[in-house]
Amino acid sequence: MLAIQTRGLTRRFDGRHGVTDLALEVPAGSVYGFLGPNGAGKTTTIRLLLALLREEAGEIRLFGEPLSWTRRAPLSEVGSMVETPSLYPHLSGRDNLEVTRLLLDGETASIDEALALVGLTADAERRVREYSLGMRQRLGIALALMRRPRLLVLDEPTNGLDPAGIVELRALLLRLAGERGITIFLSSHLLSEVEQIASHVGVLHQGQLLFQGTQESLRRRHGDPLAIRCGDARAVCDSLAHLGEQPQLLDEGTVSVPAPRRADHEINRCLIERGHAIHAFGRRPHSLETLFFELTGQEART
Numbered sequence: 001m002l003a004i005q006t007r008g009l010t011r012r013f014d015g016r017h018g019v020t021d022l023a024l025e026v027p028a029g030s031v032y033g034f035l036g037p038n039g040a041g042k043t044t045t046i047r048l049l050l051a052l053l054r055e056e057a058g059e060i061r062l063f064g065e066p067l068s069w070t071r072r073a074p075l076s077e078v079g080s081m082v083e084t085p086s087l088y089p090h091l092s093g094r095d096n097l098e099v100t101r102l103l104l105d106g107e108t109a110s111i112d113e114a115l116a117l118v119g120l121t122a123d124a125e126r127r128v129r130e131y132s133l134g135m136r137q138r139l140g141i142a143l144a145l146m147r148r149p150r151l152l153v154l155d156e157p158t159n160g161l162d163p164a165g166i167v168e169l170r171a172l173l174l175r176l177a178g179e180r181g182i183t184i185f186l187s188s189h190l191l192s193e194v195e196q197i198a199s200h201v202g203v204l205h206q207g208q209l210l211f212q213g214t215q216e217s218l219r220r221r222h223g224d225p226l227a228i229r230c231g232d233a234r235a236v237c238d239s240l241a242h243l244g245e246q247p248q249l250l251d252e253g254t255v256s257v258p259a260p261r262r263a264d265h266e267i268n269r270c271l272i273e274r275g276h277a278i279h280a281f282g283r284r285p286h287s288l289e290t291l292f293f294e295l296t297g298q299e300a301r302t
């Protein structure tokens, strides 16, 4: 069962940018990290998924139900937070939820339940203007939970949070996915963050999906690089290049071979035969960040 499925989804601005021919597949129950650099089209995609923007071509299904600019019924199953939540600063956290409850038709979650889920019970009576950014984000998620959604769509939810706020939010999202079975689709450029919570990843670049699948499948496809710690990394690079490999000099004592052509033991033997001092030799697991930059062809920013 797919929580989100799009086919050929396209929306451009003045004939360019935006997103082109997107085929998203977000399994129900997954935590899907939607990654991309600034301007990749993440917000455009999210606005399309929430029918806040009119699609130019293609189709969207939420839990199998067609959604479009003119057919929004499937959104009753969706809670969302796009950028910073709209809150009333002069009201308490509880009263902000009360206003939303009154505005929503139909059955809603209880306010106490929503507060407890996001860990704001003790601060419920304080005015929102006294809340930290992290508390506001969590209240925004509590608002999104009032509909009892099956799918939560969050645009850059960790933006502006301090490390403690990020840890709290991560724990909350994992709890919502694990205990409540809510599918979570979140966009981020914080790759390390997504790496820690997402079961599935989609990588968007210049409006196109470069990769989509489980984190494991991404790692399998790209393999882990061979890392060699040695006395003279430049000389080791020369020897590896001579063997037909494509080494990268990481620093004066470390060489990486992202995709070795020969077996590891063979490379090791060749280097030792050539008299190199090898201190450590082995596969170093990719971080999502290096995978991301490999996929988009951009240099990692240090």
Ligand SMILES: Nc1ncnc2c1ncn2[C@@H]1O[C@H](COP(=O)(O)OP(=O)(O)OP(=O)(O)O)[C@@H](O)[C@H]1O
Pocket: 013, 014, 017, 018, 036, 037, 038, 039, 040, 041, 042, 043, 044, 045, 189
């Ligand atoms: N209303 C609009 N009019 C014209 N161009 C737009 C509009 N909205 C988005 N774009 C363009 O579409 C592209 C994708 O923008 P989008 O905001 O979706 O990217 P993003 O991945 O969310 O980036 P960021 O992380 O910076 O928010 C950008 O080139 C942007 O300038």
